Amino acid sequence: MKRPGTQLLFMLPAIVLFTLFLMIPMVGSFYFSLTNWDGLSPHVDYVGFQNYKTLLHDSEVWIALKNTFIFAALVTVLQNVLSLLLALLLDKAGWLVRFLRVVYLIPAMLSALAIGYVWTYFYNPVLGVINVMLDNIGLGAWAQDWLGDPKFSMYSVVFTNIWQWTGLSIIIYLAGLQAIPHDLYEAGDIDGARRLQRFRHITFPLIAPAFTVNILISIIGSLKVFDLIYVMTKGGPGTATESLAVLLYKKAFNFNEMGYGTAIAIVMFFVILAISVIQLRILRGREIEA
Amino acid sequence: MAGTKRFAGLGMGMVLALSVILGGCGSNGSNEGSGDSPSASKSASPSAVSTSSGKASPSASQADDKPVTLKMLHFMEAEAGPSLKEINKRFHEKYPNITIEYENAPVDQYQSLIKTRFASGDAPDLVGVFPGTWKEPFVKAGYLMDLSDRPWVARLQDGAKDMESMDGKVYALPLDQNAIGVIYNKKIFADLGLSIPKNWDEFLALSEKIKAAKITPLALGNKDLWVTQIIPYAMAPSAIYRDNPNFDQDMYAGKATFADSPWKQMMADYIDLDKKGYFNKGNLGTSYDQMVQLFATGKAAMMVMGNWGLPAILAVNPEADLGMFPLPYAKAGEKVYVSSAIALGIGASANTKHPEEVKKYIDFWAEAENNEVLLKQAQAFPVFKDVNPELSATLKELVPYLNVGTYNFLDQKWPQGVQDTMFTGIQSVLVDGGKTYSVDKMLGEMDKVFAAKKGQ
Numbered sequence: 148m149k150r151p152g153t154q155l156l157f158m159l160p161a162i163v164l165f166t167l168f169l170m171i172p173m174v175g176s177f178y179f180s181l182t183n184w185d186g187l188s189p190h191v192d193y194v195g196f197q198n199y200k201t202l203l204h205d206s207e208v209w210i211a212l213k214n215t216f217i218f219a220a221l222v223t224v225l226q227n228v229l230s231l232l233l234a235l236l237l238d239k240a241g242w243l244v245r246f247l248r249v250v251y252l253i254p255a256m257l258s259a260l261a262i263g264y265v266w267t268y269f270y271n272p273v274l275g276v277i278n279v280m281l282d283n284i285g286l287g288a289w290a291q292d293w294l295g296d297p298k299f300s301m302y303s304v305v306f307t308n309i310w311q312w313t314g315l316s317i318i319i320y321l322a323g324l325q326a327i328p329h330d331l332y333e334a335g336d337i338d339g340a341r342r343l344q345r346f347r348h349i350t351f352p353l354i355a356p357a358f359t360v361n362i363l364i365s366i367i368g369s370l371k372v373f374d375l376i377y378v379m380t381k382g383g384p385g386t387a388t389e390s391l392a393v394l395l396y397k398k399a400f401n402f403n404e405m406g407y408g409t410a411i412a413i414v415m416f417f418v419i420l421a422i423s424v425i426q427l428r429i430l431r432g433r434e435i436e437a
Numbered sequence: 438m439a440g441t442k443r444f445a446g447l448g449m450g451m452v453l454a455l456s457v458i459l460g461g462c463g464s465n466g467s468n469e470g471s472g473d474s475p476s477a478s479k480s481a482s483p484s485a486v487s488t489s490s491g492k493a494s495p496s497a498s499q500a501d502d503k504p505v506t507l508k509m510l511h512f513m514e515a516e517a518g519p520s521l522k523e524i525n526k527r528f529h530e531k532y533p534n535i536t537i538e539y540e541n542a543p544v545d546q547y548q549s550l551i552k553t554r555f556a557s558g559d560a561p562d563l564v565g566v567f568p569g570t571w572k573e574p575f576v577k578a579g580y581l582m583d584l585s586d587r588p589w590v591a592r593l594q595d596g597a598k599d600m601e602s603m604d605g606k607v608y609a610l611p612l613d614q615n616a617i618g619v620i621y622n623k624k625i626f627a628d629l630g631l632s633i634p635k636n637w638d639e640f641l642a643l644s645e646k647i648k649a650a651k652i653t654p655l656a657l658g659n660k661d662l663w664v665t666q667i668i669p670y671a672m673a674p675s676a677i678y679r680d681n682p683n684f685d686q687d688m689y690a691g692k693a694t695f696a697d698s699p700w701k702q703m704m705a706d707y708i709d710l711d712k713k714g715y716f717n718k719g720n721l722g723t724s725y726d727q728m729v730q731l732f733a734t735g736k737a738a739m740m741v742m743g744n745w746g747l748p749a750i751l752a753v754n755p756e757a758d759l760g761m762f763p764l765p766y767a768k769a770g771e772k773v774y775v776s777s778a779i780a781l782g783i784g785a786s787a788n789t790k791h792p793e794e795v796k797k798y799i800d801f802w803a804e805a806e807n808n809e810v811l812l813k814q815a816q817a818f819p820v821f822k823d824v825n826p827e828l829s830a831t832l833k834e835l836v837p838y839l840n841v842g843t844y845n846f847l848d849q850k851w852p853q854g855v856q857d858t859m860f861t862g863i864q865s866v867l868v869d870g871g872k873t874y875s876v877d878k879m880l881g882e883m884d885k886v887f888a889a890k891k892g893q
Contacts, residue, residue: 185893187552188578267660271727272719273736295660295722297868381662384721385865385874400549402854403574403893 173416179409186405198410208411210386211394212418214301218390219369221305222312227361229309230316235346237317238324248321252314259311263378266307270294270379294380297387304376304388308369316361323357324350352433359430366426370419391415505794506536510551511565513781514541516745520814528801535794537563555580555786562789563798566609568600568779569849574893581608582785587796589803589821597820600779600849609784610799612808613817615743616763616777616835616843617671620750623758625652625738633762636769637706644715647738655710656737657720658728665863666848666856668710668741671764672703674774674844685850689891696880704866704876706766712870721867733757745780747816747831759831763838775838778845780817852890858883 180198184191202208233251237244254262269276270293278290293303327350335345351358373392376382382389382397391411399408513521525537540561542550547565554560560580566572575581584590585607590598593611601609626632629650634640644654659665676699677684687693710716717723717731732740733753740746741764750757763775783802785795801807805824812819812826818839819826828836848856862879 185574187556187574187580189556190578267724268727270722271724272722273717274727274730292719292722295719300722380660383660383662383861383864384868385861387868397857400552401857402890403552404854 176409177413179406180413182406183404184406185403186399186408187403194406198407199414201407202411202414207386207389207394208391211389211391214386214388215370215372215390215392217301218305218308218372218388219366221302222308222369223362223365225305226309226313226316226365227358230313230361231320233313234317234320234324235350238321248314248317250314251317254311254313255315257311259374260378262307262311263375266303266310267294267379270303295384297384300380300384300387304379307379308372308375311375312365312368316365319357319361319364320354323354327353355430355434359427359434362430363423363426367419367423370415370422502534504534504536505791506538507563507789507791507794507798508538508540508561509563510540510542510547510554510561511563511783512542512544512547513565515543516781516815516817517811518814520811523810524802524807527807528798531801532794532797535798537798560786560788562786562791562795564784564786566601566782566784567849568609568611568782569845570851570853571849572608572784573603574853576603576608580787582787582789582792582795584608584610584785584796584799587800587803589800592803592821592823594820594822596843596845597779600845601782609782610803611779611820612781612783612802613779613812613815614777614820615745615780615817616775616839617667617741617743617846618761618763618775618835618838619671619739619741620732620746620831621739621760621762622732622735622737623760625735626760634765635773636765636767636771638769640765641713644710644713644739648714653717653731653737654715654739655717656728656732656740657716658723658725659721659864659867660723661725662857662860662864664725664728665860665867666846667743668707668764669700669703669859669863670776670846671741672706672766673699673847674776674842675765675767675771676703678844679772679774679842682844688887691888694880695883695887696877700880701876703766704863704871704879707863708867708870708876711867721864729753744816744818744832744835747829761831761835763835772841773838774842774844775835776846777818777839777843778849779820780815781811852887852893854886854890855883858886 179191181193181195182191183194183197237248268274272278272290272292272295275293277293278287281287281290291299293299331349331353332345335349340348371392372390373396376388376390376393377396380388382393392415395408395411395415397408398404398411402408521539525539529536551564555575555578564581566581572581583606585602585605587607587610589610590607593601597611597614598607601607601611625647629646631643631646634643647654657664681687684693684698688695711720717728717737720728723731728740729746729749730753731737733750735754744761747759747761750759763773765773767773783799785792785799789795802811803821805821808819808821808824809826811817812824816829816832818828818832848859859879862874862882865874866876866879868874
């Protein structure tokens with residue numbers, strides 16, 4: 148017999164933490180976004196929706212929004228294609244496969260700061276591993292200023308982000324893949340299905356839940372990106388890699404415009420919320436129980 | 438049954454979401470570099486006082502008070518770590534009842550950290566203070582203690598006192614000053630038979646000769662935003678302030694703008710150096726550390742940097758034979774002014790519970806022999822009229838130029854936000870020499886922010 152009282156008791160710690168660390172700060176943030184607080188003074192002036200009006204006309208906000216969308220699109224698509232591919236290849240038994248799964252997962256366990264710092268050295272145009280290696284194998288002409296050239300800086304940061312998180316996506320896809328009953332594959336083989344048809348008609352539809360989760364995590368995580376970009380380029384060169392989170396941090400702390408920065412954060416929240424809800428609606432509809 | 442299932446599902450979902458969020462918060466990010474710093478002074482036992490070297494044991498007259506712990510948050514560990522420990526040790530010997538708890542944060546993290554600490558009422562007793570206008574919001578909010586009555590104020594050089602004051606009151610103790618110039622590799626200069634350039638044309642010709650010898654003339658690491666400003670800062674004293682020392686006041690009065698000033702020519706010359714190939718390739722993707730490496734390993738002959746770069750270079754290559762001359766951004770026969778400004782400063786929280794102890798600590802740093810310890814460690818110039826430390830040979834080269842004329846680092850007189858706008862602007866301009874993002878646009882943005890923030 149289920150007792151709602153016990154259930155509530157078990158959920159209470161989570162609810163308390165959720166309220167204390169998420170709901171209250173969110174409400175607080177919304178309040179500060181209606182002020183022109185500079186982030187340090189004990190004095191706070193209410194200014195209504197002025198900050199929101201300003202940010203609608205701030206070209207830097209639109210640039211950051213564009214950068215964030217490009218980053219999210221590239222990461223979500225490329226990372227999921229790559230990790231699904233690797234998951235399919237790793238969906239076997241064997242020690243090599245198990246070893247590789249761990250190896251791919253290691254970057255996801257490292258601190259973004261450490262990764263960003265090390266990759267900055269890799270990308271260094273003169274001394275970095277990438278350009279030096281290209282030079283050594285005779286492809287020196289392909290060497291670029293990976294982080295300092297705005298043509299490449301976004302792709303370089305995207306690449307490092309994918310490098311970091313692919314392992315995690317692989318694990319989630321593997322979990323989905325391994326839940327597919329083998330008799331379905333056998334039935335497909337009997338009917339003469341080839342590899343690609345097998346994937347399209349059996350595998351892909353049945354890993355829809357894993358697919359949904361991965362896309363959701365990728366989109367939300369990449370729309371919020373801050374630490375990797377801040378460490379590698381601080382949003383540079385110029386504003387080429389400035390994401391919304393990096394911009395709001397600069398406004399809040401470097402420009403002493405905490406109220407304005409918070410308004411940007413609130414806008415970011417609603418944008419991400421809207422995208423996530425839409426995406427969930429679309430993808431949830433595809434899911435079927437095996 | 439479906440209801441409770443959904444309820445349980447919701448609860449599980451929330452727990453899961455919470456663990457993901459908290460897990461994603463990552464490391465605590467506490468910047469306590471104080472691992473082996475003066476918290477060691479906490480364990481200094483009284484026996485250390487009685488066995489201290491033959492010097493007269495500091496009198497116990499002040500030391501009869503209750504034990505006090507002062508919290509200090511600063512960014513000086515990078516520049517002054519060992520001297521910080523030494524001075525704290527000496528301080529504890531003089532006042533055994535006072536202990537200093539030091540917390541460090543790298544410069545850019547310090548800036549956000551100190552604001553949050555003050556705003557949340559968790560201010561340390563002693564804080565690092567940046568010279569110039571940085572402290573204005575803090576003074577306006579009543580966070581900084583007025584130190585105008587301290588004995589060391591009268592000993593400060595005029596410019597130094599001015600930088601740490603606001604509305605005639607002194608709010609921090611300046612410790613040292615730095616100058617920006619061209620650090621050069623003496624061996625390369627000797628090998629190529631080069632002499633110190635006295636004007637811009639000579640500087641360009643010299644760079645051309647170095648380039649012809651297949652050595653990078655100037656190392657540059659513009660990926661780190663603060664490096665982008667060094668060359669304009671080195672140019673500005675000769676370009677603007679030598680002939681118009683009131684330029685900053687004019688800007689505040691609305692009579693002058695960046696767009697309509699020698700800034701345009703300065704940026705054009707900056708771009709020119711890049712176009713002529715005098716910088717390392719991919720300088721927008723090179724960080725400060727990598728720039729120091731390029732120079733220290735002899736791949737570049739010069740670098741425009743402040744004297745704080747000298748210890749960094751020597752750390753990479755202790756054998757390096759270094760010299761320094763000011764960036765000669767002047768026409769033949771004109772005087773060259775040097776960019777020179779206060780670096781470190783210590784201030785106090787106005788609401789500290791131990792004002793007397795805090796003042797004693799700050800006074801201690803101002804004493805001549807303690808100040809000299811810092812200057813030696815940081816390889817910097819003095820700010821007191823009566824302190825004349827033995828400077829390294831490289832620093833000595835710069836002294837005659839400093840006596841011709843100087844101006845401070847420009848952001849020290851700007852409202853908050855202009856410097857950040859400049860950083861982004863310089864990077865955007867240097868991407869393709871101002872074609873996509875023009876110098877005019879950059880200066881226009883700087884003017885906009887200056888006008889918007891100058892009242893604050």
